[in-house]
Amino acid sequence: xxxxxxxxxxxxxxxxxxxxxxxxxxxxxxxxxxxxxxxxxxxxxxxxxxxxxxxxxxxxxxxxxxxxxxxxxxxxxxxxxxxxxxxxxxxxxxxxxxxxxxxxxxxxxxxxxxxxxxxxxxxxxxxxxxxxxxxxxxxxxxxxxxxxxxxxxxxxxxxxxxxxxxxxxxxxxxxxxxxxxxxxxxxxxxxxxxxxxxxxxxxxxxxxxxxxxxxxxxxxxxxxxxxxxxxxxxxxxxxxxxxxxxxxxxxxxxxxxxxxxxxxxxxxxxxxxxxxxxxxxxxxxxxxxxxxxxxxxxxxxxxxxxxxxxxxxxxxxxxxxxxxxxxxxxxxxxxxxxxxxxxxxxxxxxxxxxxxxxxxxxxxxxxxxxxxxxxxxxxxxxxxxxxxxxxxxxxxxxxxxxxxxxxxxxxxxxxxxxxxxxxxxxxxxxxxxxxxxxxxxxxxxxxxxxxxxxxxxxxxxxxxxxxxxxxxxxxxx
Amino acid sequence: xxxxxxxxxxxxxxxxxxxxxxxxxxxxxxxxxxxxxxxxxxxxxxxxxxxxxxxxxxxxxxxxxxxxxxxxxxxxxxxxxxxxxxxxxxxxxxxxxxxxxxxxxxxxxxxxxxxxxxxxxxxxxxxxxxxxxxxxxxxxxxxxxxxxxxxxxxxxxxxxxxxxxxxxxxxxxxxxxxxxxxxxxxxxxxxxxxxxxxxxxxxxxxxxxxxxxxxxxxxxxxxxxxxxxxxxxxxxxxxxxxxxxxxxxxxxxxxxxxxxxxxxxxxxxxxxxxxxxxxxxxxxxxxxxxxxxxxxxxxxxxxxxxxxxxxxxxxxxxxxxxxxxxxxxxxxxxxxxxxxxxxxxxxxxxxxxxxxxxxxxxxxxxxxxxxxxxx
Numbered sequence: 133x134x135x136x137x138x139x140x141x142x143x144x145x146x147x148x149x150x151x152x153x154x155x156x157x158x159x160x161x162x163x164x165x166x167x168x169x170x171x172x173x174x175x176x177x178x179x180x181x182x183x184x185x186x187x188x189x190x191x192x193x194x195x196x197x198x199x200x201x202x203x204x205x206x207x208x209x210x211x212x213x214x215x216x217x218x219x220x221x222x223x224x225x226x227x228x229x230x231x232x233x234x235x236x237x238x239x240x241x242x243x244x245x246x247x248x249x250x251x252x253x254x255x256x257x258x259x260x261x262x263x264x265x266x267x268x269x270x271x272x273x274x275x276x277x278x279x280x281x282x283x284x285x286x287x288x289x290x291x292x293x294x295x296x297x298x299x300x301x302x303x304x305x306x307x308x309x310x311x312x313x314x315x316x317x318x319x320x321x322x323x324x325x326x327x328x329x330x331x332x333x334x335x336x337x338x339x340x341x342x343x344x345x346x347x348x349x350x351x352x353x354x355x356x357x358x359x360x361x362x363x364x365x366x367x368x369x370x371x372x373x374x375x376x377x378x379x380x381x382x383x384x385x386x387x388x389x390x391x392x393x394x395x396x397x398x399x400x401x402x403x404x405x406x407x408x409x410x411x412x413x414x415x416x417x418x419x420x421x422x423x424x425x426x427x428x429x430x431x432x433x434x435x436x437x438x439x440x441x442x443x444x445x446x447x448x449x450x451x452x453x454x455x456x457x458x459x460x461x462x463x464x465x466x467x468x469x470x471x472x473x474x475x476x477x478x479x480x481x482x483x484x485x486x487x488x489x490x491x492x493x494x495x496x497x498x499x500x501x502x503x504x505x506x507x508x509x510x511x512x513x514x515x516x517x518x519x520x521x522x523x524x525x526x527x528x529x530x531x532x533x534x535x536x537x538x539x540x541x542x543x544x545x546x547x548x549x550x551x552x553x554x555x556x557x558x559x560x561x562x563x564x565x566x567x568x569x570x571x572x573x574x575x576x577x578x579x580x581x582x583x584x585x586x587x588x589x590x591x592x593x594x595x596x597x598x599x600x601x602x603x604x605x606x607x608x609x
Numbered sequence: 610x611x612x613x614x615x616x617x618x619x620x621x622x623x624x625x626x627x628x629x630x631x632x633x634x635x636x637x638x639x640x641x642x643x644x645x646x647x648x649x650x651x652x653x654x655x656x657x658x659x660x661x662x663x664x665x666x667x668x669x670x671x672x673x674x675x676x677x678x679x680x681x682x683x684x685x686x687x688x689x690x691x692x693x694x695x696x697x698x699x700x701x702x703x704x705x706x707x708x709x710x711x712x713x714x715x716x717x718x719x720x721x722x723x724x725x726x727x728x729x730x731x732x733x734x735x736x737x738x739x740x741x742x743x744x745x746x747x748x749x750x751x752x753x754x755x756x757x758x759x760x761x762x763x764x765x766x767x768x769x770x771x772x773x774x775x776x777x778x779x780x781x782x783x784x785x786x787x788x789x790x791x792x793x794x795x796x797x798x799x800x801x802x803x804x805x806x807x808x809x810x811x812x813x814x815x816x817x818x819x820x821x822x823x824x825x826x827x828x829x830x831x832x833x834x835x836x837x838x839x840x841x842x843x844x845x846x847x848x849x850x851x852x853x854x855x856x857x858x859x860x861x862x863x864x865x866x867x868x869x870x871x872x873x874x875x876x877x878x879x880x881x882x883x884x885x886x887x888x889x890x891x892x893x894x895x896x897x898x899x900x901x902x903x904x905x906x907x908x909x910x911x912x913x914x915x916x917x918x919x920x921x922x923x924x925x926x927x928x929x930x931x932x933x934x935x936x937x938x939x940x941x942x943x944x945x946x947x948x949x950x951x952x953x954x955x956x957x958x959x960x961x962x963x964x965x966x967x968x969x970x971x972x973x974x975x976x977x978x979x980x981x982x983x984x
Contacts, residue, residue: 246806248907290751293749305722314962327910331953331963336758337756337758344754357805383667429833485748486747519749557750557751561751561752569753576740580739580741580970584969587966599753
């Protein structure tokens with residue numbers, strides 16, 4: 133992957149820069165030796181590695197401001213990082229960049245149940261927000277599979293989704309306010325604790341901006357009361373087409389389940405081996421459908437869904453009877469990446485979105501590509517909202533296998549755009565899909581986005597080399 | 610007035626413009642915020658028609674000048690609806706482009722999200738006359754910067770939207786409303802908070818001061834609505850006398866709340882958004898000035914009407930500011946709208962960025978100059 137040329141004047145002054153950072157931050161907040169820097173050379177997209185110039189771990193907003201002012205003054209590039217769980221290489225360092233890691237800003241500052249918000253620092257993990265409010269039976273809705281590790285700052289930066297966004301929306305739909313430090317070291321207060329902001333929707337623009345516009349120091353999220361209960365069911369089908377048609381029928385019936393997940397045969401087998409959730413091994417495609425409400429409501433809703441599924445001649449159908457059974461069903465799904473990791477030494481996880489009616493067509497063409505490339509693919513899919521997660525299996529020790537996997541992945545994403553979808557539904561562009569952006573956007577559309585970034589970051593110091601193809605970088609900067 | 614009937618023609622109008630343009634749909638919202646000084650008007654009213662509707666994918670696209678009422682009719686025919694319930698406070702001629710450009714949402718916003726939460730994609734022409742599309746037609750999309758959200762609520766000051774794509778949802782089988790009577794505003798909002806903080810998925814939560822009523826709506830399948838309204842009514846019984854309304858009465862009531870029929874529209878109208886618990890104090894603080902109103906969004910949306918003068922406006926802004934919230938001047942005579950802050954002023958650092966972002970779309974500053982803030 134092509135990277136911008138490191139600034140030689142920055143590389144040459146590395147020792148001075150580290151000393152300078154130590155002058156504005158506590159000693160413990162600056163990492164400058166290669167052994168300690170090693171864990172920061174990559175993120176969840178471990179195929180790419182690059183040691184950074186230095187890492188800083190600020191403990192409060194004032195320290196973030198100090199880092200930004202220092203780096204701005206000296207023209208040093210900055211890579212913001214949360215937990216490093218990005219699957220698109222969003223936190224991949226540059227040789228001449230300072231990584232600003234937010235994990236020490238991990239406090240929950242305020243929780244208000246009457247007005248239903250929580251104010252947290254960016255290094256709080258996604259699950260920790262729910263854990264902090266669950267005694268009052270509240271929760272924070274977006275639930276990416278990495279929720280045990282991923283941090284809310286990263287969720288905001290990537291506009292993360294999860295399995296339950298069919299009902300509850302993605303990160304952008306669950307935010308009220310942010311504090312963000314600009315490259316000049318100015319603190320911006322965006323939104324607040326109330327709904328909607330007068331003037332431009334900065335909250336909407338910043339969410340999902342992948343660290344291109346500033347560094348977050350505080351996030352105000354909406355919290356919701358938990359439903360009375362939830363229950364999942366499984367339905368296995370004889371083909372992907374039939375399962376896809378059944379998804380259509382459920383949505384068309386007026387039922388919006390809280391989650392509607394799809395797995396193809398390779399994914400079913402990998403997950404069953406891992407979680408022993410009772411997935412049907414004879415099915416070609418499996419739907420996991422979850423509903424919420426009281427016992428009676430769950431039963432009634434699941435009965436309606438069973439009736440719809442029955443018309444598509446399922447090879448198996450099972451409604452979980454207990455919370456434990458539902459948990460096992462979700463364990464298989466949420467552990468899918470790990471499960472595939474057990475059957476293949478390495479995999480690339482794609483993240484395109486398609487119109488749901490295109491599902492059978494896209495799966496068929498993906499199978500053809502899999503045969504052509506000679507690489508296996510397992511499909512996990514947020515079926516209700518069209519967000520695909522093909523897992524392409526390859527061997528990282530075999531360079532050719534890796535390059536084939538990358539090309540296969542690119543072909544899948546081009547197919548997503550061709551059928552009316554997009555390159556990424558929830559993982560972000562990062563470095564992985566940077567060079568595919570011109571498949572989805574015209575040069576004028578990319579330039580308009582570059583100009584917005586320039587309005588926030590005139591010298592392109594914030595997470596450069598991500599999101600936007602390098603070819604247009606110099607023209608815009 | 611220029612009313613191009615293709616996107617290309619609209620782009621050509623913008624490229625050829627040699628001065629400021631008043632950008633509008635059917636112009637129903639021209640009384641909101643600040644007036645625009647422009648010799649020429651560019652309207653999207655001739656860009657009309659639904660271009661995509663896939664009920665099974667919960668998505669619709671329509672050209673910007675399509676009337677909201679036509680969209681609602683098409684959705685209703687398939688048993689679906691706009692999720693955010695846009696208010697019909699500007700008559701029946703308002704366009705979908707106008708709703709998106711002003712990010713106007715109704716009662717369901719409290720749990721279902723605002724217009725900005727459901728916009729999936731836009732096509733637009735920027736101030737240089739470039740035709741651009743952002744977002745798309747799929748429900749999840751994080752590809753690049755979310756320019757579609759930035760354009761939503763931008764009042765035509767960045768680009769002229771020519772087509773919008775948005776998420777829709779099925780109309781619920783049934784609607785129920787819990788009416789709690791005899792409550793003052795504090796008790797009313799406490800009851801709304803208790804309802805919104807329950808597991809029963811309330812989709813509307815309003816307080817009417819004149820009627821002393823707190824109202825909570827539940828929408829779902831009929832058996833669910835019956836179960837949840839009864840359960841919630843039992844929980845909230847301690848707040849006051851309870852009545853439960855059925856589907857037809859509920860729909861009529863919430864349509865009136867959506868359209869601000871409970872607002873005594875006199876000279877000036879404001880919309881404030883604050884934390885729900887701050888709503889009652891705002892009503893009380895402004896009452897001596899002749900400002901009346903009602904609360905929606907659990908208490909957080911304060912709809913107000915009152916005298917159109919500088920002192921009253923300042924008091925309204927001060928009330929919103931003190932509650933850490935925001936305001937929109939929704940209606941007032943032009944002289945007042947020209948001199949006051951129709952929106953909260955921006956801090957200096959944000960103002961500088963805003964000016965650069967605006968210039969990045971519209972370097973000549975010709976699209977609705979002064980619509981949001983004095984130049």
